[in-house]
Amino acid sequence: MTDPTTPTPPDQDVALPAAPQPSLPHVVEAQPGTEMPQPPSKRRRYLLIGAAVVAILLAAGAAIAFGSRPSRLEVAREKCGAASDDYAKLGDDGSTLTLHSVGKESSGLSFDQLECYWSELEMPDSVRAEVGATRALDGRQSGQWDDIHASWSYHPDSGVQMVFTLAD
Secondary structure, eight states, X not given: OOOTTSOOOTTSOOXXXXXXXXXXXXOOOOOTTOOOOOOOOHHHHHHHHHHHHHHHHHHHHHXXXXXXXXXXXXXXXXXHOOSSTTXXXXXXXXXXXXXXXXXXXXXXXXXXXXXXXXXXXXXOHHHHHHHHHOOGGGOOEEEEETTEEEEEEEETTTEEEEEEEEOO
8 A cells, every 4th residue: 555645756647636626506518519508699689679679669559540540420420521510510539529400590411411420320210219309399308329428409490409429
């Protein structure tokens, strides 16, 4: 047996025990024949950020475009028209429509134009019948369907005055 304190002759190699290697938890060693994953390049990172910004802008644009669709009342006004803004007037950012029909002493929308508005707004037959049965002495009448509230009055001299309001 060899005494470790005894010097070794110079012609013999001494095998020193290997020093323990510290283990680092965040370091991953590559297996032979495999490549280590590389962190994303700056160019790739900028492309990802750019794509995210474009997606956000497109979503915001779509929200604005779909959020500003015309109301049912605006669509009816566009389709049925009026000879004058005084006869079919939009208000409250498109949530109110006021109609004035022709009377003995006043001009206004024809009965066919009123029918166009009523059809376009899907006014039920029951409300149409109430409008047709209204007399000058009845005062202001009202009806409601879906998201629309309607009120009207009638006088032979001034015709029918109707106000349609969209519910919130």
